[in-house]
Amino acid sequence: MKPIALVGIAGGTCSGKSLVADRLTDEVGAEYVLRINQDSYYRDLRDLDVDERANVNFDHPDAFAIDELVAAIDQLLAGKSIYEPIYNYSEHIREQETTLREPRPVIILEGILVLDNSELRSRMNYKVFVDEDADIRLARRIRRDEVERGRSAQSILLQYEESVRPMHLQFVATSKRYADIIIPRGGRNEVAIEMLANHVRALINHNV
DSSP states (O other): OOOOEEEEEEESTTSSHHHHHHHHHHHHOGGGEEEEEGGGGBOOOTTSOHHHHHTSOTTSGGGBOHHHHHHHHHHHHTTOOEEEEEEETTTTEEEEEEEEEOOOSEEEEEOTTTTTOHHHHTTOSEEEEEEOOHHHHHHHHHHHHHHHSOOOHHHHHHHIIIIIHHHIIIIIGGGGGGOSEEEETGGGOHHHHHHHHHHHHHHHHHHO
């Protein structure tokens, strides 16, 4: 089925974007929603050695293959399926396998910089920014990267100081001005999520 709505969900690292997307999917109905993560479109760094990969700024817009992501979104909006990359965060490369993604009425595009790019913004029906305090985001990132990505707390803090925080201030936080909806407290903000879900449900009911 050809999609009728693209919802962009941006926000700082570990701000609660995925939780908001989870809640929105539950409220709207999983059968109507396709979720695409910007992180799947990190550039493949297999041509660099391990030390060079570690020095890449993964919070800068240039870390993403944006043209490829835009093309994928256009395919989905045209009612066509795509093969989404699978990114290996430990080695900073793309896996050889891909995931077949079929279009659904609502596409959720989630990522720290999805509102920073004008091409992506121009395709969105709803632009959402998830806001959370920096100390909470940092604590969550340390827990996530230690458990899911096998990194040390020291390396996480160093990356946060050298790239995550500066890039947040330069690119992520400034993209908030493009948002139609700002959700403070992330997935805990039930009122804001319900309001967004009501809008999306009404659009589905009108078109499906």
